[in-house]
Amino acid sequence: MYILIDTYRDIKPGDVVVIKSDRAGGIGAFLIGGEKIGELSGSQPEGCLDFWTVASNLYDNRVLCDVAVKCGSTAILHTESRLFASLRTLHRVEIEGYGMAVAK
Numbered sequence: 001m002y003i004l005i006d007t008y009r010d011i012k013p014g015d016v017v018v019i020k021s022d023r024a025g026g027i028g029a030f031l032i033g034g035e036k037i038g039e040l041s042g043s044q045p046e047g048c049l050d051f052w053t054v055a056s057n058l059y060d061n062r063v064l065c066d067v068a069v070k071c072g073s074t075a076i077l078h079t080e081s082r083l084f085a086s087l088r089t090l091h092r093v094e095i096e097g098y099g100m101a102v103a104k
Contacts, residue, residue: 001084002048003065003077005029007038013067017077019054020062027055029077041074048076049084057083 003019007029011017015031019040022028027040044050063084065077093099 001079001081002068003054003079004041004044004048005038005075005077006041007070007073007075009037011037011067011070011075013070015067017065017067017075018062019058019065019077019079021058021060027051027058038075053084 005017005019017037018030018032019027020030022036022039028036029038029040030036040051040054042051061083063079063081065079065081067075068078069076
């Protein structure tokens with residue numbers, strides 16, 4: 001799954017980023033050391049999780065992501081967190097002895 005953030009400082013593809021609630025009541029992006037580098041973007045592009053989906057599933061949890069794409073002051077993060085596992089759109093169905101991936 002992918003998440004778009006607005007960044008304050010320079011990061012590179014492959015860097016590890018933590019998404020969590022910040023003290024201001026928003027959702028921030030932090031480096032492993034705790035330095036805030038950005039915030040979750042209010043407008044997510046097609047293919048990314050929308051803002052309210054991330055916000056409603058995050059609560060007081062933290063999600064580890066890695067930077068997939070960096071373009072200007074925005075970055076697209078990739079995560080395989082179990083926190084968003086229920087949002088997957090495919091599930092396995094067995095039909096006549098064959099397993100198939102089917103959209104929910």
